[in-house]
Amino acid sequence: MAIKRALVSVSDKTGITEFCRALAAQGVQIISTGGTHALLEREGVPVIGISDVTGFPEILDGRVKTLHPAVHSGLLAIRDSAEHVEAMEKLGLDYIDLVVVNLYPFKETVSKPDVSYEDAIENIDIGGPTMLRSAAKNHAFVSVVVDAGDYADVLAQIQASGDTTLETRKRLAAKVFRHTAAYDALISEYFAEQLGDPLPESLTFTYEKVQELRYGENPHQQAAFYRKPLAKKGPSITTAKQLHGKELSYNNINDANAALAIVSEFDEPAVVAIKHMNPCGVGIGADIDEAYVKAYESDPTSIFGGIVAANRTIDAKTADRLAQIFLEIIIAPDFTPEALEILSRKKNIRLLATGNEQATAAAERKPEWLVTSVDGGMLVQQSDVHSLDESDLQVVTERAPTAEELKQLLFAWKVVKHVKSNAILLAADSMTVGVGAGQMNRVGAARIAIEQAGDKAKGAVLASDAFFPMGDTVELAAQAGITAIIQPGGSVKDAESVAAANAAGIAMVVTGVRHFKH
Structure with a gap:
């Protein structure tokens, strides 16, 4: 016809x-x-x-x-x-x-x-x-x-x-x-x-395909990468431009997204190293090179084969350092021509530019709707963009944190929010020194973080993504020489944890907000 x-x-x-x-x-x-x-x-x-x-x-x-x-x-x-x-x-x-x-x-x-x-x-x-x-x-x-x-x-x-x-x-x-x-x-x-009705009686999302992926989390799983038609403001993996390297994998995209979420918490120069969706090193500094050195020194072992995100343009000095180890991805607002030339010598490394150094301030970010699949359905929730202000903190111990301890507590709180629960994070000198992620109990997470920190645990601060169900984690922190703790509070046994902190001379502040991340 x-x-x-x-x-x-x-x-x-x-x-x-x-x-x-x-x-x-x-x-x-x-x-x-x-x-x-x-x-x-x-x-x-x-x-x-x-x-x-x-x-x-x-x-x-x-x-x-x-x-x-x-x-x-x-x-x-x-x-x-x-x-x-x-x-x-x-x-x-x-x-x-x-x-x-x-x-x-x-x-x-x-x-x-x-x-x-x-x-x-x-x-x-x-x-x-x-x-x-x-x-x-x-x-x-x-x-x-x-x-x-x-x-x-x-x-x-x-x-x-x-x-x-x-x-x-x-x-x-x-x-x-x-x-x-x-x-x-x-x-x-x-x-x-x-x-103003984001969760109506029926919900339909639409996405546009960016690319077919070779496979998903594992080679036997089929996968593709999609993005929302209306682009998100601020740095995003969906709008980043790939300047060099192999095609992104499913795991690369997930990890890069997690890295961007953490580095976007900071207004000052910051660098985040990610491994399997968890931060293995985070540092802030006077410039991006100092921030990278701190992120690297947080955990020189785990950063190998990881993903690094920065919130400032990568310069030649920082690129020289980055080129000394194997990394899957470096994502930043941009790369200077010299830095791009240095890093492009590594054939397989992926270099992504978000093109947005002046990102939206953490306190001004709007929540996105996150979708999680379950068998036969899905869960929808707002992204966790809660930003803590110093005035939100309540000191619950006899000793209040010093100005330096408070600075480190606020830094640690920004990072622990992005660590898989149960999460315990240690920080000192504006860098992470120990991360305990995804454990079945909080004491286990603390032990991992303290063991990773080693001698750096002494004098460090500790952040917990959720409250302490009893005083044992605080007692463990005291034994390691930790001097200040930030946690949500709200446990029926808060008094036990506060008593343990007072006994050790630890300053403790509570936020009234938890950051579960499953």
């Missing part, structure tokens, strides 16, 4: 003139609307207006033009149904064999920082999705193209045989339903945001 008539109406006019000219050369009649009709006519492509088909003018500022039986009968008629054929002939209607439509730019419109509500609403397409869905439903007979990337293949098939294959039509129809579903999901998300 040859394609004889095509309905073309596109917002993104990339390649449409050439495509329609080639269709016309195959004897296909082109029907078009509004701006697309004007463009084709201006370019000398034979075209007729939609009103010539419907016998009805485009009205209401173009809101109504294709919503007409002459259009949708031509799209939905089953060509081998005697009843449908008879109805079409009786009413003098003709078939439409090809639909080429892309939709009003809703995503681009609402991405503008100053977009008005009225402008957003006006860019909700009605006729376009209706035509696409009609054509896709009747893909047994109708070809439908929503992506300019498919023009060449569709045209080649028409030139070869006069029609597309059924397999192609099925593929194009499936793409249409994904496209319209994503379009509607964005509109739904916009309304939810406008109404």
Whole structure:
């Protein structure tokens, strides 16, 4: 069955003139609307207006033009149904064999920082999705193209045989339903945001594929990387530009995301080293080189094969240090030309630039919605962007922390928030010196952190992501020479922990906020 008539109406006019000219050369009649009709006519492509088909003018500022039986009968008629054929002939209607439509730019419109509500609403397409869905439903007979990337293949098939294959039509129809579903999901998300109703009775998310991945966490698991259509503000792995190195893996992306989340906590120069989603070294300094030295010295063993994130441009001096060990990824706002040349000598290292050195201050960050899959469903929660202010702290021991201890406690609190629970973190001199992550009990986490710190535990401060259920962790900290503790408080046995701290001369402050991270 040859394609004889095509309905073309596109917002993104990339390649449409050439495509329609080639269709016309195959004897296909082109029907078009509004701006697309004007463009084709201006370019000398034979075209007729939609009103010539419907016998009805485009009205209401173009809101109504294709919503007409002459259009949708031509799209939905089953060509081998005697009843449908008879109805079409009786009413003098003709078939439409090809639909080429892309939709009003809703995503681009609402991405503008100053977009008005009225402008957003006006860019909700009605006729376009209706035509696409009609054509896709009747893909047994109708070809439908929503992506300019498919023009060449569709045209080649028409030139070869006069029609597309059924397999192609099925593929194009499936793409249409994904496209319209994503379009509607964005509109739904916009309304939810406008109404302050982020968790409605049904929830639909849409993501765009960035790349196929070789595998997931393990080689036997299939995986791909997707991003939200409306880009997150601030440094993000989804918008980072890869400057050098091998393709990112599933684990690389997860770890890089975790590293960015931690380094974004700091306004001062900071460097984070990540291993398996947990920080193995974090340091802040007067410049990015000092911050890296501290992050490295936090745990020179675990950083090997890890991922490093910085919140300042990497310079040549820091690049020389980074080049001395094996790292999977370095992610930073940018790299100086000298630093890029130094690090690019290492063939496989991935270098990612976020292009955003002046990131949103930690205290001003807005929460994102995080989705976690469970069998048969999902959990949705806000991201943990809580930022602790010094005024939020309550001293619960006889001794208050010194100014230096307080500085280290606030540093440790920013990092322990990102360590898998149960989490205990030791810090001194604006760097981590011991990290106990993901343990089944808090004493176990403390033992790991203290053992890792060794002699550096003496005089260090300790942060716990959740309260102490009893005094044993504090007693262990006292034995190691820790001088100050920050923890959420709220246990029925808080008094036991406070008593243990007082007995050891440890200063303890509570935050009233916990940071579980499973």
